[in-house]
Amino acid sequence: MGSIGDVVTRAVKKHGKDATMMLDVIRDVQSELGCVSDEASAAIADNLGVSKVDVDGVVSFYHFFSKEPRGKYTVYLNNSAVAVMKGRDAVARAFEQAAGCSFGVTTFDGQIGLYDTSDIGMNDQEPAALINGVVFTNLTPEKAKDLVFQMKAGKDVKAMVKETGEGQNQSALVGAMVKNNIQKKGAVIFAPYEAGSGIKKAVAMTPEAVIEEVKKSNLRGRGGAGFPTGMKWEFTRNSKGKKTYVVCNADEGEPGTFKDRVILTELPQMLFDGMAVAGYAVGAEEGVLYLRAEYEYLLKYLQSVLDSMRNSGLLGKNAAGKKGFNFDITIKLGAGAYICGEESALIESAEGKRGEPRNRPPFPAQNGYMGYPTTVNNVESLCAAARIMVQGGEWFAKMGTFQSHGTKVLSVSGDCSKPGIYEVEFGVTLQSLLDEAGGSDAVAVQVGGPSGKCVAKKDFGKKLSFEELPTGGSIIIIGPNTDLLKVVHNFMDFFVEESCGWCTPCRAGNVILKQRLEKIMAGKGTESDLKEMAQWCTVVKAMSRCGLGQTSPNPIATTIENFREVYEAKLQKGADFVTEFDMNKAVQEYCKTAGRNPNIEGH
Amino acid sequence: MSKITFEIDGKEITGKAGQTIVEAARENGIYIPVLCWYEGLKPAGICRICTVKVGGRNMAACTTPISEGMIVENAIPELEDMRKALVEMLFVEGNHMCPTCEKSGNCELQALGYRFGLLAPRFPYLFPKRAMDATYTKIMIDTNRCVQCRRCVRGITAKDGRHIFAMQDRTGHSTIVADRELEAKMSDDLAKKAMEQCPVGAIIKKEIGFAVPIGKRKYDKAPIGSEIQK
Numbered sequence: 001m002g003s004i005g006d007v008v009t010r011a012v013k014k015h016g017k018d019a020t021m022m023l024d025v026i027r028d029v030q031s032e033l034g035c036v037s038d039e040a041s042a043a044i045a046d047n048l049g050v051s052k053v054d055v056d057g058v059v060s061f062y063h064f065f066s067k068e069p070r071g072k073y074t075v076y077l078n079n080s081a082v083a084v085m086k087g088r089d090a091v092a093r094a095f096e097q098a099a100g101c102s103f104g105v106t107t108f109d110g111q112i113g114l115y116d117t118s119d120i121g122m123n124d125q126e127p128a129a130l131i132n133g134v135v136f137t138n139l140t141p142e143k144a145k146d147l148v149f150q151m152k153a154g155k156d157v158k159a160m161v162k163e164t165g166e167g168q169n170q171s172a173l174v175g176a177m178v179k180n181n182i183q184k185k186g187a188v189i190f191a192p193y194e195a196g197s198g199i200k201k202a203v204a205m206t207p208e209a210v211i212e213e214v215k216k217s218n219l220r221g222r223g224g225a226g227f228p229t230g231m232k233w234e235f236t237r238n239s240k241g242k243k244t245y246v247v248c249n250a251d252e253g254e255p256g257t258f259k260d261r262v263i264l265t266e267l268p269q270m271l272f273d274g275m276a277v278a279g280y281a282v283g284a285e286e287g288v289l290y291l292r293a294e295y296e297y298l299l300k301y302l303q304s305v306l307d308s309m310r311n312s313g314l315l316g317k318n319a320a321g322k323k324g325f326n327f328d329i330t331i332k333l334g335a336g337a338y339i340c341g342e343e344s345a346l347i348e349s350a351e352g353k354r355g356e357p358r359n360r361p362p363f364p365a366q367n368g369y370m371g372y373p374t375t376v377n378n379v380e381s382l383c384a385a386a387r388i389m390v391q392g393g394e395w396f397a398k399m400g401t402f403q404s405h406g407t408k409v410l411s412v413s414g415d416c417s418k419p420g421i422y423e424v425e426f427g428v429t430l431q432s433l434l435d436e437a438g439g440s441d442a443v444a445v446q447v448g449g450p451s452g453k454c455v456a457k458k459d460f461g462k463k464l465s466f467e468e469l470p471t472g473g474s475i476i477i478i479g480p481n482t483d484l485l486k487v488v489h490n491f492m493d494f495f496v497e498e499s500c501g502w503c504t505p506c507r508a509g510n511v512i513l514k515q516r517l518e519k520i521m522a523g524k525g526t527e528s529d530l531k532e533m534a535q536w537c538t539v540v541k542a543m544s545r546c547g548l549g550q551t552s553p554n555p556i557a558t559t560i561e562n563f564r565e566v567y568e569a570k571l572q573k574g575a576d577f578v579t580e581f582d583m584n585k586a587v588q589e590y591c592k593t594a595g596r597n598p599n600i601e602g603h
Numbered sequence: 604m605s606k607i608t609f610e611i612d613g614k615e616i617t618g619k620a621g622q623t624i625v626e627a628a629r630e631n632g633i634y635i636p637v638l639c640w641y642e643g644l645k646p647a648g649i650c651r652i653c654t655v656k657v658g659g660r661n662m663a664a665c666t667t668p669i670s671e672g673m674i675v676e677n678a679i680p681e682l683e684d685m686r687k688a689l690v691e692m693l694f695v696e697g698n699h700m701c702p703t704c705e706k707s708g709n710c711e712l713q714a715l716g717y718r719f720g721l722l723a724p725r726f727p728y729l730f731p732k733r734a735m736d737a738t739y740t741k742i743m744i745d746t747n748r749c750v751q752c753r754r755c756v757r758g759i760t761a762k763d764g765r766h767i768f769a770m771q772d773r774t775g776h777s778t779i780v781a782d783r784e785l786e787a788k789m790s791d792d793l794a795k796k797a798m799e800q801c802p803v804g805a806i807i808k809k810e811i812g813f814a815v816p817i818g819k820r821k822y823d824k825a826p827i828g829s830e831i832q833k
Contacts, residue, residue: 051761053769053782060772337773354770359648359666501751501770501777504650504689508696511775512726532725539688542661543651580727 007032008043019048020370022058022352023335026065034069041067061354061500063117063336064293071106071113073151075099077129080119080255081450081490082413085482087140088127094141098148112151118338118494119255120294123413123476124181124420132157133296135178168265173301180262181420184436186407187399188387189380190423195269196314198386199276203322210281211237214385216393218405223249223341223378224448224472225547226404229385232375235365236282239373244284246275247369247376249346251292253338254449255494256474259409260379262421264291264298267383268305272329274382276319277389279327282375287329290346293336302331338498342546343376344368345500356500357546380409380473400426404465408473412437414446415479430469431460439477444484444563449474450491451551454484456562484566485521488555492517495552506549509540513556519580520567526575530567534560609673611655624664624675625653632833635677636686636718638693638711638802639752640665649752650693652686652715683719690715691724696775698733698747699803705812706804708820712750713803714827731775740787741794742806746778749805753779759797761785768797779805 002010011028015021025048029040036044041055048055059065064076077083077092092114096102099112106113122128125137134157136147150160164170165179182190202210215230236244248271252260263271275287291299306329309315319327332350339345340355347369349355368374377385384406388396397405404426410433413419417438424433434442445455447464448471455462455469462468478487492514501507516533519525537553537560544550560567572578591597605620611633618627623646628635639649646665653664656676664675676682693712701707715721735745755768756779767785771778789797791808798808817823 049765051765051767051769051782051785053771053780054766056780057769057771354773359646359663361668497774499774501773501775502649504652504692504696504751507751507775507777508692508729511729512692512695515727515729536688536726539685543654543685543689545648545651545663 004033004037004039005043008040008047012044012047017047017049019050020352022048022050022055023062023333023349024352026055026059027333027335030065034072035066037067058352058354061337062293062334065335069106069110069113070115072111073131073157074113074115075129075131075147076115076117076120077103078118078120078122078126079116079490080123080126080494081487082123082256082476083119083126083128084486084490085414086126090141091127091139091144094144095148098145099151112148117336118498119253121252121258121261121292122178123256123258123411125179126413130294131160134158134161135176135297136160137177137179168301171301173304174265174298176297178261178265178297179420180265182262182266183412183418183420184422184424186409186423186425188396188407188423189263189267189270189383189409190421191387193267193270193387193390196273196309196312196320198270198273198389199280199314199320201389202277202280203320203325207237207281207283210277210389213393214281214388217384217388217396218393219381219384219388219396220404220466221378222380222384222408222472223252224254224451224470226466226470229377229381232365232377233278233281235363236373236375239366241373243286243370243372244282245369245372245374246278246282246284246287247343247347247350247364247374248275248287248289248379248382249341249343249376250295250379251290251334251341251346252379252473253292253341253498254451254472254474255491256411256413256446256449256476257472258411258413259421259473261295261298263379263383263409264295264302268302269309270383270386271379272306272309272315274377274384274386275329276315276327277385278375278377278382280322280325282373284375285326285328287327288350288369289329289331290340290350291331291333292340293334296333299331299333306331337500338494339500339546339548342548345546346376347374354500356502357548359545378472401463401465401467403467408464408471410464410471410475411473412439412475412477414475414477415439415442415482416477424464426465427463429461429463430455433464433475434460434477437477439479441479442477443480444478446474446476446478446487447471449476450494450555451547453554454478454488454558454562459562484559484563485517485570488559489514489517489521491555492552495548499548499552503543503545503549505540505543506545506552509536509544509549510552512536513540513553517556520570522580523570523572524578524580525567525571526578527571527573528576530560530571607669607671609669609671609675611675612677612679618669620669622669624655624657624662624667624669624673627669628664628677629831632831633677634828634832635664636715636828637665638715638750639754641754641758641800641802644754644757647753647757650689650750652689654682654686656682687719687721688725690719690721691726693750694721695724695726695728696731697749698730704748704804705807706748706801708817708823709815710804710822711802711827714822717822718826718828733778736780739781739783740809741789741791742781742786742797742808744779744781745805745807748803749779750803751777751779752802754800754802755779755797755806758800759793761788
C-alpha cells in the first residue's frame with residue numbers, strides 16, 4: 001500500500017510514462033486501492049500528460065474499474081441468460097442475504113461488494129462468479145453463503161477454491177476450478193499438435209507462400225464475421241508501415257462462447273505458434289495477445305508458456321531458427337467491455353483508451369495498433385493457421401462445405417445434458433449437434449450468441465456453416481421450460497449495457513427496443529406495437545456504426561420472425577392503443593407515504 | 604490535387620481526392636444532413652444522420668472518402684425516414700425543452716426537426732434523469748440537451764492539446780463533462796467557441812444570454828441546409 005500518489009507513481013514507473021499504458025496503470029491502481037478516486041485519476045493524468053477527465057473517461061468505460069471502492073472482496077456474478085436458466089437469481093439472493101447488501105453496492109464495512117457482470121465465459125458451468133479475479137463455477141445458494149462466510153472470516157480468495165478442473169486448470173499457475181468440458185475433438189484444433197511445428201514449417205517457406213497456403217485453405221475468421229484470413233494477411237503485408245503488428249483477439253465476449261478460454265488453457269503453444277506464423281506472413285516483429293479481463297486467471301500461465309517458447313528459440317531473435325525473423329509476443333489485458341471484441345475497439349483499448357470502435361476506412365490492415373498495419377485474428381483462426389502450416393491448405397479445404405472449410409469449435413450451453421466444447425466439421429446439422437449434446441427437446445437454439453439468430457425447430461436440419469447457420473461458436477439451447485421472451489429480454493439488457501454509446505441508433509435505439517419489448521411482455525402491447533418494434537429493429541441495424549448495433553436487434557428481430565406466436569400470445573388483440581403507463585404504480589410511493597390507498601377511478 | 608468524379612442521386616459531381624462525401628457534396632451544392640459533423644473538425648461518424656448508400660451499402664457520408672465512379676444515394680425516401688428516426692431518437696433520449704432553451708433558433712437539432720417535418724416522435728420519450736452542472740467557472744453543461752456529438756471533445760482543447768471535454772461512462776448513460784482545472788483556465792473566446800460549436804444548448808457560456816432575440820436567429824430565417832442546397 002502507500003499513499004495514493006505513491007501507488008500511482010509506482011504504477012507509472014512500472015508501465016512507463018506513456019498514455020498508451022493507461023489501462024495497465026489504472027488496473028494496478030484499482031487493484032491496490034480498490035478504486036480509482038478523483039485524487040488517483042488526477043495523479044494518473046498528471047503523470048501521463050492527459051487531462052483528468054480523460055482518465056475518468058477510461059475508468060468509467062470498463063466494468064472492472066470504479067471510482068468508488070467495491071469492497072475488499074468484489075463479487076462479479078454473471079447475469080447472462082444461461083446463468084439465469086441455471087439458477088443465478090437464487091444464488092444472487094443468497095449472496096445478498098449472507099453479505100447483508102444488495103447487488104450494485106458494497107457492504108457498509110467495505111468488506112464485500114456485490115456486482116452484476118456480463119457473460120464471463122463460463123456458460124457450461126453456470127452460475128459462475130469472479131471474486132477478486134478468481135473464478136467460482138457451478139454455484140448454488142449454499143455455496144454462495146459459504147463463500148460469504150469465508151470472506152467474512154478474511155480468508156484468501158485463492159484458498160476458497162477447493163478443487164480444480166481438469167487439464168491445465170490444475171497446473172500450479174492456473175489452479176482454477178474451471179472445467180474444460182471438451183466433449184468432442186476435431187481434426188484441426190483439438191487433434192494432437194507438436195508445439196512449434198506450425199512456425200517451423202512456415203519459416204521454411206517464403207512469407208508469400210505462407211499466405212498462399214492459408215488462402216488455399218479457404219480459412220475464414222472464426223470470431224464470427226468470417227473474413228478470409230489469407231486475404232487479411234495479404235492486405236496487412238502489402239500495407240506500407242515502419243512496423244506491422246499481429247494482434248490476437250482473445251476477448252470472446254459474445255454470451256455463450258467460451259471456446260477460446262479452453263484453447264487458451266489447453267493449447268497456448270498452438271495459438272502462439274499461429275501468431276508467429278501470422279507474424280512471419282505479414283512481416284511483423286511484435287504480436288499482442290489481447291486477453292479479456294475475465295480470463296486474467298490465465299495470465300501467469302500464458303506468460304510462462306511464452307517464456308518457455310523464448311527459451312526454446314521459438315520466439316525472440318531469429319525465431320524458430322529463421323535468421324532475420326525476430327518475433328515476440330506480449331499480453332495486454334482488457335478490463336471488462338464486450339465491445340472490445342470488435343477489432344478496432346480492441347485496438348483502441350490496447351492503446352489504453354476507451355474501447356470505442358474506429359471509423360472505417362482506414363481498416364486495421366492499413367492503420368491499426370499504434371497507427372501501424374495490423375492483422376487482428378481470432379484465437380481459433382490463429383490455431384487453425386498453425387495447423388494449416390503442418391497439414392497443408394488443401395487438407396484443410398477438403399473439410400466442410402462449399403463456403404465454410406475446416407472445423408468449427410462450438411461452445412454449447414443452456415438446456416442440454418452435455419454442455420461444453422464440440423469441435424465439428426462445418427456442415428453438420430444443428431439437429432445432430434443437439435442430439436450429441438443431449439438437447440434434443442430444444443424448442444429454440446440461439447446460434448451465434450445474442451447477435452446471431454434464434455433458430456426454430458423447422459430449421460434444426462440446417463447446416464452449421466457461413467452460408468446457412470453462421471456462428472462465432474456460441475450455441476445456446478433453449479428448452480421447453482425456459483421462457484423465450486425472458487431470454488430475449490436478457491439479451492437486450494446485455495446490448496443496452498454493452499453499447500459503447502458512440503452512435504445514436506445503438507445507444508438510444510436499443511434502450512427504446514428494450515422498453516417496447518417490456519411493454520409487450522407486460523401484456524400491454526398491441527398489434528401495432530409489435531409491427532413498430534420490428535420496423536425499429538431495421539432502423540437500428542441499418543444505421544449503426546459497428547457490428548454491435550448492426551446485430552443487437554437480432555434477438556427481437558429473429559424471434560419475431562421465427563416465434564411470432566410467442567409475441568402474439570402476449571398482445572391485446574383488437575386494441576388500437578394500450579398505454580404502458582401504470583397510474584397505480586406511479587402513485588404507489590406517494591400513497592405509501594401519505595397512508596392512502598390508491599383510488600384512481602374515484603378521483 | 605487530383606479530381607474525382609462520382610455520382611450522388613444520379614447527378615455527376617466532381618470532388619478532390621481525400622475529400623469525404625459530405626465535403627464534396629457541400630461544395631457541389633448538395634445538402635446531406637449532418638449533426639456531429641463540424642467544419643474543420645475530424646469527422647467522427649457519431650450521429651449517423653448523414654448515412655447514405657454507397658453502392659447499396661449504408662455508410663456515414665462524413666467519414667467515407669470519395670472515390671472514382673462511386674454511386675451515392677442520398678435523398679431517397681428510405682434513408683430520409685431513417686434519418687428522421689435518428690433525429691427522433693435524439694429528441695426522446697434527452698430532455699429537450701425548446702421554449703426555455705438559450706439555443707432555440709440556433710439549435711441544429713431543432714432545425715433538423717423542422718427540416719424533417721417532425722411533429723411528434725414515433726418513439727416514446729425516455730425522460731432520462733440527467734443533470735445540469737452550473738458549478739463550472741466559464742460555462743454550464745446541461746446534459747439534458749446533449750446529443751453526444753463530441754464536437755466539444757474534438758474541437759475544444761487546451762493549448763498543450765489536452766482535452767477540456769471528455770465522454771464519461773458508456774451506453775445510454777454516457778455523458779459529457781469538462782475538466783474543472785482546464786475549464787477554469789479557458790479564455791472567454793474559447794468558452795464562446797465551445798458554446799457555438801455545440802449544436803444544441805448543452806454548453807452555455809455564463810453571464811450573457813439571449814443576446815440575439817429569438818426570431819432573429821440563424822434558423823429562424825431559413826431552414827438548415829438551405830445555405831448549401833442549390
